[in-house]
Amino acid sequence: MLKEGEIRIPSGCAISGIFSKSGKPLSGRSIIDSIATMHDRSNGLGGGFAGYGIYPQYKDAYAFHIFYDNTESRLQCEKFLDAHFDVINLSKIPTKKVASITNEPIIMRYFVNPLHNKLKESQLDEDEFTVQCVIKVNTTIDGAYVFSSGKNMGVFKAVGYPEDVGEFYRLDEYEGYCWTAHGRYPTNTPGWWGGAHPFAMLDYSIVHNGEISSYDANRRFVEMFGYKCTLLTDTEVITYIIDYLHRKQKLTLTEVAEVIAAPFWDTINSKSEEDKKRLTYLRNAFSSLLITGPFSILLGYDGGLMALNDRLKLRSMVVGEKDDMVYIASEECAIRVIEPNLDKLWSPKGGEPVIVTLEEGLR
Amino acid sequence: MAINYSIPEFEIVRNTDRCIGCRACERQCANEVHYYDPDLGKMMADDTKCVNCHRCVSICPTRALKIVKNNDTLRENANWTSENILEIYKQAATGGVLLSSMGNPKPLPVYWDKILINASQVTNPPIDPLREPMETKTFLGKKPEKIERDKDGKIVNNLSSQLELQVPIMFSAMSFGSISKNAHESLARAASELGTYYNTGEGGLHKDFYQYGPNTIVQVASGRFGVHKEYLEAGAAIEIKMGQGAKPGIGGHLPGTKSIGEVASTRMIPEGSDAISPAPHHDIYSIEDLRQLVYSLKEATEYKKPIIVKIAAVHNVAAIASGIARGGADIIAIDGFRGGTGAAPTRIRDNVGIPIELALASVDERLRQEGIRGQVSIVVGGSIRNSADVVKAIALGADAVYIGSAACIAMGCHQCRSCHMAKCNWGIATQRPDLVKRLNPDIASKNLVNLVSAWNHEIKEIMGGMGINSIESLKGNRLMLRGVGLTQKELDILGIKHAGE
Numbered sequence: 001m002l003k004e005g006e007i008r009i010p011s012g013c014a015i016s017g018i019f020s021k022s023g024k025p026l027s028g029r030s031i032i033d034s035i036a037t038m039h040d041r042s043n044g045l046g047g048g049f050a051g052y053g054i055y056p057q058y059k060d061a062y063a064f065h066i067f068y069d070n071t072e073s074r075l076q077c078e079k080f081l082d083a084h085f086d087v088i089n090l091s092k093i094p095t096k097k098v099a100s101i102t103n104e105p106i107i108m109r110y111f112v113n114p115l116h117n118k119l120k121e122s123q124l125d126e127d128e129f130t131v132q133c134v135i136k137v138n139t140t141i142d143g144a145y146v147f148s149s150g151k152n153m154g155v156f157k158a159v160g161y162p163e164d165v166g167e168f169y170r171l172d173e174y175e176g177y178c179w180t181a182h183g184r185y186p187t188n189t190p191g192w193w194g195g196a197h198p199f200a201m202l203d204y205s206i207v208h209n210g211e212i213s214s215y216d217a218n219r220r221f222v223e224m225f226g227y228k229c230t231l232l233t234d235t236e237v238i239t240y241i242i243d244y245l246h247r248k249q250k251l252t253l254t255e256v257a258e259v260i261a262a263p264f265w266d267t268i269n270s271k272s273e274e275d276k277k278r279l280t281y282l283r284n285a286f287s288s289l290l291i292t293g294p295f296s297i298l299l300g301y302d303g304g305l306m307a308l309n310d311r312l313k314l315r316s317m318v319v320g321e322k323d324d325m326v327y328i329a330s331e332e333c334a335i336r337v338i339e340p341n342l343d344k345l346w347s348p349k350g351g352e353p354v355i356v357t358l359e360e361g362l363r
Numbered sequence: 364m365a366i367n368y369s370i371p372e373f374e375i376v377r378n379t380d381r382c383i384g385c386r387a388c389e390r391q392c393a394n395e396v397h398y399y400d401p402d403l404g405k406m407m408a409d410d411t412k413c414v415n416c417h418r419c420v421s422i423c424p425t426r427a428l429k430i431v432k433n434n435d436t437l438r439e440n441a442n443w444t445s446e447n448i449l450e451i452y453k454q455a456a457t458g459g460v461l462l463s464s465m466g467n468p469k470p471l472p473v474y475w476d477k478i479l480i481n482a483s484q485v486t487n488p489p490i491d492p493l494r495e496p497m498e499t500k501t502f503l504g505k506k507p508e509k510i511e512r513d514k515d516g517k518i519v520n521n522l523s524s525q526l527e528l529q530v531p532i533m534f535s536a537m538s539f540g541s542i543s544k545n546a547h548e549s550l551a552r553a554a555s556e557l558g559t560y561y562n563t564g565e566g567g568l569h570k571d572f573y574q575y576g577p578n579t580i581v582q583v584a585s586g587r588f589g590v591h592k593e594y595l596e597a598g599a600a601i602e603i604k605m606g607q608g609a610k611p612g613i614g615g616h617l618p619g620t621k622s623i624g625e626v627a628s629t630r631m632i633p634e635g636s637d638a639i640s641p642a643p644h645h646d647i648y649s650i651e652d653l654r655q656l657v658y659s660l661k662e663a664t665e666y667k668k669p670i671i672v673k674i675a676a677v678h679n680v681a682a683i684a685s686g687i688a689r690g691g692a693d694i695i696a697i698d699g700f701r702g703g704t705g706a707a708p709t710r711i712r713d714n715v716g717i718p719i720e721l722a723l724a725s726v727d728e729r730l731r732q733e734g735i736r737g738q739v740s741i742v743v744g745g746s747i748r749n750s751a752d753v754v755k756a757i758a759l760g761a762d763a764v765y766i767g768s769a770a771c772i773a774m775g776c777h778q779c780r781s782c783h784m785a786k787c788n789w790g791i792a793t794q795r796p797d798l799v800k801r802l803n804p805d806i807a808s809k810n811l812v813n814l815v816s817a818w819n820h821e822i823k824e825i826m827g828g829m830g831i832n833s834i835e836s837l838k839g840n841r842l843m844l845r846g847v848g849l850t851q852k853e854l855d856i857l858g859i860k861h862a863g864e
Contacts, residue, residue, distance in 0.1 A: 211487035213829055214836030216843065220760075224734045249510055255518070262833075264496045274517075281520050284502045285510070287835035288737075293487050294830075312495060312832065314488055 014041035028171025042183030048157025065148035073143030150203030213293030221288035313350030371410035381427035464782035474720035529558030535765030538564030541705030553811035586640030608702025608745035611675030614640030669693035676722030702745025706783035727760025
């Protein structure tokens with residue numbers, strides 16, 4: 001059977017996200033409860049979480065979470081890390097035994113900063129240097145896989161039901177202002193931990209429910225800019241697209257949404273002259289990054305969260321609000337279970353981004 | 364007189380019970396096949412002159428005629444086929460180069476027919492184009508590498524000039540001369556109505572058609588026939604013709620018999636002279652020279668028009684295309700070895716060039732490997748026969764397609780491959796006024812609009828099946844394609860998997 005990355009595996013899924021605009025530290029407990037409610041939308045073949053604001057003590061260092069198949073790959077990878085980064089701290093990521101989670105790889109965490117001389121030599125900025133190093137590890141060191149690489153955030157994922165994965169990683173011991181979660185329903189899977197979601201790159205993390213029909217058009221375009229789609233998953237390519245448009249092209253997140261879930265031409269033509277110009281430009285200039293087919297995504301990033309549906313809204317996604325809290329999930333039940341008394345609940349339109357950020361001065 | 368060894372290719376079968384002797388066939392056949400024998404009191408036919416254009420069959424009021432393949436053959440021989448032998452007879456008798464028209468008819472692989480398209484089942488929904496929006500609008504032209512903002516942070520439109528197509532199908536270059544004025548008018552009017560473009564070919568632009576300029580691509584070929592400032596400014600884009608799929612490595616040939624009247628004046632050449640374009644552009648002997656012509660044309664038209672460079676699909680096409688992209692072209696048009704022509708040496712038409720499917724796949728992949736696919740759009744032709752070919756071409760990486768032969772067929776062409784004889788009974792590839800008037804631009808333009816609209820409907824249906832609701836998500840989406848009966852090497856070049864994988 002081909003491993004993930006050697007074959008494209010369609011998946012159905014559940015997603016959920018929680019965000020405190022006032023930056024309240026939220027334990028990982030409520031996100032576990034939320035995603036657990038949608039148990040039937042997963043099939044035990046992948047679950048995962050991303051937490052933001054969870055590493056305040058090392059908030060200026062890149063936090064690498066790495067899976068190793070064996071000590072050999074670990075040694076090789078650590079040699080690479082030592083050559084490129086100043087490793088401030090390293091440890092095993094604490095886990096606890098959960099009956100349904102088996103075959104765990106070695107799971108390590110490193111807080112690192114790029115080595116000054118290496119960075120200078122590369123003529124890259126810190127982020128780009130780090131991205132290239134991560135891609136290098138993931139594509140050249142057999143058995144090593146960096147699955148989280150942002151600052152003051154972390155991804156936790158495994159093969160299993162998401163609620164079990166949350167217990168396994170002891171997420172109730174972490175506190176952050178934002179959490180996202182994913183339960184996976186792959187149609188077949190060789191059960192590789194790296195294939196679970198969220199997929200992350202720097203502080204961007206994506207959880208996604210859907211199966212995009214534009215996959216290869218998107219992949220072949222974005223690979224022109226140094227990205228390597230090794231997992232062949234939608235989530236991976238969507239993350240790279242957002243990294244390219246937001247970090248490299250410096251589009252705003254709203255503009256990113258206008259590219260990947262662009263309005264139909266009929267809609268564009270009914271807009272004001274200024275909007276029409278911008279939307280036409282974006283659709284034309286980045287035509288190969290339009291994403292078609294069903295998707296609902298939650299994009300976590302430093303200080304914010306964006307939710308977006310495909311332009312036909314072929315996947316369910318609802319948003320709830322209560323005081324400073326914002327909840328987004330595939331199903332309403334996943335919100336009600338953790339906050340029964342919402343101020344507001346709505347279903348965003350296809351292609352209409354919902355962007356929430358920390359209040360002024362909190363970042 | 365020496366014995367004529369030739370054998371008629373076709374036999375005209377006339378049902379004498381049905382024939383009423385109206386002699387319509389005689390009047391309609393420019394090849395003078397049919398004649399009335401007053402002594403015998405019946406219609407006769409000279410099979411040797413028949414090109415099987417089916418004009419007589421179509422107009423016969425009693426359906427008394429059929430044209431069949433002549434079953435009189437030379438002794439069968441798999442190596443020395445009748446065709447090989449008869450061509451030798453012809454050349455031994457005349458000392459001439461064999462001439463042919465339209466696309467390569469040889470039984471070489473048609474890769475389109477070995478590629479199958481995907482559809483959604485269960486994990487992702489197919490989309491119904493009757494109920495949901497389904498978009499085929501396409502822009503051709505260079506895309507910016509970086510966005511720019513003004514001082515208020517608004518995005519500045521830094522796109523160079525683009526072509527906007529409502530359907531990803533354009534009419535490829537066919538010169539006024541190779542085809543008739545009525546055929547040109549039909550193409551121009553259809554392109555305007557469809558929101559796409561037709562291409563003047565290398566024969567200049569007739570004054571009457573300047574009105575269709577916004578939907579016209581004007582061509583600059585090595586003969587520079589009919590090229591002047593007003594002409595360059597008339598079109599929406601300028602195409603530099605470096606090569607043609609039917610005859611890579613040689614220039615256009617317009618026999619003197621077609622170079623008459625307005626054809627000659629539009630080309631700015633003496634009447635009745637053969638219009639033979641040089642094989643190369645004599646100011647382009649290398650890629651850096653091409654760059655100069657690209658920029659000369661841009662300067663001449665104040666950077667308002669995208670420049671297309673059209674090349675024939677030849678062995679090294681990927682590297683050539685890369686050079687063209689870096690040479691400043693906005694669009695590369697690639698013409699496959701099955702592309703049509705109004706006249707070409709038979710040996711060249713049938714033996715030079717490569718299939719467009721392979722050329723397209725390798726060009727698209729090479730430009731992506733070099734990170735410059737966004738700098739240039741790709742248009743392919745030669746030959747696109749139906750909407751499935753269009754879908755496959757776009758999924759392999761094309762932005763749009765050119766159709767020439769299919770457009771001619773929509774206007775009534777029966778692919779008799781005798782354009783070079785200048786006696787087209789359908790009024791398309793001829794300049795004889797009595798024949799030209801048989802093509803009614805009101806009807807032919809409608810037929811062209813119908814054809815492209817029908818294909819567009821089919822493209823939408825096929826896209827919807829794949830769960831794709833906009834053509835840009837199909838472009839280069841090779842995962843939507845699978846090969847059948849192809850070798851691993853062929854699959855690798857096409858960049859697709861085998862069916863079942």
